Amino acid sequence: MPDRIITLCYRKVIDSQATKPWDKLVLDDTYAEFRMQAQYYNQEKKYRTYGELLQHVPGADKLPFLVSAAVRGYVQQLNGLVPDIVDNLGRYFLKFSKFQFELINSDLLDKARHQVAVNFYSEPLTWHETLGGYLLVSHSQPAADEVLTHLVAVQPYLGIYSLQAPA
16 A cells, blocks of 8 residues: 555543643643633623533634633643654654644533643654554655654544545
8 A cells, every 4th residue: 555644633632630730731721711711701600611601602602712822832832742642662753733722611610620622733744554553654755765754553532634645
């Protein structure tokens, strides 16, 4: 099978069970930003959850975009590398070209119910083949005699976002 160009997506879900410092900071700051932004949509304090706001308040679907401002600085700290995803040698290698913030759930009175996700979309990779539960990939490079590769495990929340046939 010929090599194909793929883009991977890693969906990093962050909730009250977070233990990593970066995750905790993202959770805390997005919760604070959600509470601040939700005030505009909940001036009468009739609603408690993000779901209720979405259901009853026109324009509340803008909250994820508004809250995403709290994430941008933290994403920059990653220096373009997708967190949590390492190759079989334990090295961070997966570079991302864009990300998307997602507000999954929140409660204005209960921080433990706040849940967000950050979707990281990789730079294009060449997918050479699948070996067991691993994808053999390389960063797209001009034709060369030797290509440096990475074996990345197929795992939850990591998927092939797009596939491009070779030219």
